[in-house]
Amino acid sequence: MTAQQMRSPTPEGVARAAAKIADLLPRTPLLETEIHGHSVWIKAESLQPIGAFKIRGAWHRLSDLTEEERARGVVGVSSGNHAQGVAWAARRLGIAATIVMPVDAPAVKLAATRALGAEVVLYDRPGGEDRDELARRLCAERGATLVHAYADPWVIEGQGSAGTEIIAQMAERGMRPPTRVIVCCGGGGLTAGLALACPDAEIIPVEPEGWDDVCRSLATGTIQRVMADAPATACDSLQTPATFPINFAILKERCTHGVAVTPAEVRAAQRFAFSALHLVVEPGGAAALAAALAGKVPLDGRTAILVTGSNTDPADFAKVLASTD
Template sequence: MTNPSPDIGPSTSVATRAPTRAGVLRAAEKMAQLLPQTPLLPLELPNGGTVWCKAECLQPVGAFKIRGAWHRLSDLTDDERSRGVIAVSSGNHAQGVAWAARRLGIAARIVMPNDAPQVKLAATRELGADVVLYDRPGGEDRDAVAATLVAQSGATLVHAFGDPWVIEGQGSAGIELAAQMECFADGGPTRVVTPCGGGGLAAGLALALPDAEIVPVEPDGWDDVARSLVSGAIQRVPRDAPPTACDALQTPATFPINFAVLSARGLRGLSVTEAEVRAAQRYAFSKLRLVVEPGGAAGLAALLAGKVAADGRTAVLLSGGNVDPAAFAQVIAHHG
């Protein structure tokens, strides 16, 4: 069992503990002992300039979510492990939690939307987790479903983004990124462009990289984090939000724990269109030979569309690659 440091141990409540850079560094140490670093790949942009791509789509579960899940679950007490964990996810966090739970011998139940990509549902079940479906199109509240399960079982809730351990774990990608760029780009990142759903990854990167500009990118109509940062208060996605292929970024609202980190850094977000996301998926496949899911390509979409500049030490997270094969084949076979 991993022994947590005394000031941020497993007995500390999620409700009272704030994520810290020290926690990010501890999570990075855990990841260094667990898995190889994901590659950092240079990519020439069509309008000139180079961006450095952190290929989190090549993680064992196909997404960065393995980081936060491992940091959270490996810090549970023996009693907490015996009662299991519950998570809510459209698929990537689900697989991260299921992977960590199987490795640590912890029972996991995952609340997932009934319209999640089949590849994500199947992979989560294959990892041994019990999947509980909820009706996202029908407006069912996934957090309410999870809360009921927690109350019934006494299991620990491992939230996809609103958890200090999860935020710190996601931030470990930034620690790796900085070290890799020191080697290959003659200095750490000046700007990091990242897909953003609930803000767990963006908040983790903000803690990990205090000297870099962090740019959260969301799908058009689902840009609640960007609107929250402008208004100074948490905003929700409207009920009539447009459909998006970026299932991994369909969160109804960020949490105070994430918003506090993001707003303290003065971040500003932006959004991308569905066509821009598809173009980014095609570009990553053509130039990097990588399969990147729609949500995982949002940051690259912003760069390709010229919505954010690359200065030679700009990096982008390719955060996930879990996409249904037929859907991906259709994207790369067509333009527009």
């Protein structure tokens, strides 16, 4: 059995990850804004050094490797944000990193991953090539450790550290913990981590329309895959084929339902983040905010919303800001 199969993520693991990350990185801001007459709290993970929350899980995972494991290197799978998180942590720790990335990943994410020193191996996502199978083959050939983007207990715990910070930041303002956490959801690593970190909060995952496999999994009680005819989406960071049992075991206990957002709702959220919060947010990083702005989730003065990434192509972002749909 692999290390991922031998253990489950725990609240204690989240606390340990949070302590490790607090020693490494400053906390991202918790910004107050108003939506539909309610104060809400925006956790700006888009301001992380790599422009996304993925640095949390990558650091927790890689910093826990043994010296022997570090010497053999790591393999990650990502469209770009987890790729940069793994590459950033690997460079800091002196570990060789190989990242399996889709041929249609945003150019800005491919370039940033390579700039951080990682080897990039491309796979044909539009052609249906299995990225996880390719990653497993590379691990077997090289003796490397797989650092999965979401189906890994260390990664889940590391992502949950964002929730630990939210609770502390709200307490510093004299507030109780969040009643609700709205989160952008791909494979469910961040969602599961937040569920462990914020046990008293309602956790609401948000996915792009047509890529709502977690929503359907929660509705049916069994893991569902993205449909073969899923539409194209600008939310590349949320284009995961299906959640994994390690994630779903937590999600089905803590999430009553999920929400899907349309491309127009995502663009509106990107514009809101830029005008009201002065944040550059990529499409996938704006999904949770989109659900709140579209009135698809209830809000109150203790609702926290994760803005998860800023790695967007400048020209594409300019088009979004100029659009009115």
